[in-house]
Amino acid sequence: MATDSLEKLIDAHLKRYPEMDILDVYKLLHQGAFGAGHSISNRKTAREWLDHEASLIKPESGSPLLESVHPDGAIMRLHLRPYLAANGSLPALLDVYVKSADAVKGDPAMMQSWWNAFSQMILPDAPFAGRFDERSVGLVGRTRAAESWATAPHSPRYIALYKPYYRLLTREYANGLLSQQTIPSSDI
Numbered sequence: 001m002a003t004d005s006l007e008k009l010i011d012a013h014l015k016r017y018p019e020m021d022i023l024d025v026y027k028l029l030h031q032g033a034f035g036a037g038h039s040i041s042n043r044k045t046a047r048e049w050l051d052h053e054a055s056l057i058k059p060e061s062g063s064p065l066l067e068s069v070h071p072d073g074a075i076m077r078l079h080l081r082p083y084l085a086a087n088g089s090l091p092a093l094l095d096v097y098v099k100s101a102d103a104v105k106g107d108p109a110m111m112q113s114w115w116n117a118f119s120q121m122i123l124p125d126a127p128f129a130g131r132f133d134e135r136s137v138g139l140v141g142r143t144r145a146a147e148s149w150a151t152a153p154h155s156p157r158y159i160a161l162y163k164p165y166y167r168l169l170t171r172e173y174a175n176g177l178l179s180q181q182t183i184p185s186s187d188i
Helices: 003-016 022-034 043-056 080-085 090-103 108-121 134-146 156-162 171-180
Strands: 066-068 075-079 166-170
Touching: 003 022, 003 066, 003 108, 022 075, 022 108, 022 134, 043 080, 043 090, 066 171, 075 080, 075 171, 090 166, 090 171, 108 134, 166 171
Parallel strands: none
Antiparallel strands: 066 075, 075 166
């Protein structure tokens, strides 16, 4: 993985979500490295949570349906609002969500490498200089590495501003799901 593709991924998310903080960058990189496996304890719980979230939101078109969370585009967020606005099937989404979680095993070494690269991107004269506090980035990295790169939620500010409702899918499963339902895929 080239550092420039990681930089482009982070930059794209910072442009779309300008209030992202360090925890949101961590979550982005974690999702790219580990996929959704951590969030599926069993299919019944995953179905109940998907149904619950779908009941909380208003379907809305106009925003991207898919967005990459992986430097090479291998893992995508499928946003629920535009998916439901396109009459997407929740049972079909659940199926590919579970399959995607099973397909991505996660790579702690890759996560470490990505975090190290991100840490370099915030130094003076680097692409994100001044955007994030160096000490805080170091602390988050050390803490999460000691926890074997445990999952973390979005920051409270990110949740309040962007109200994220999505599922992580491999690009292959996402494309298959949308193709099967003849839903056009617009992604970033």
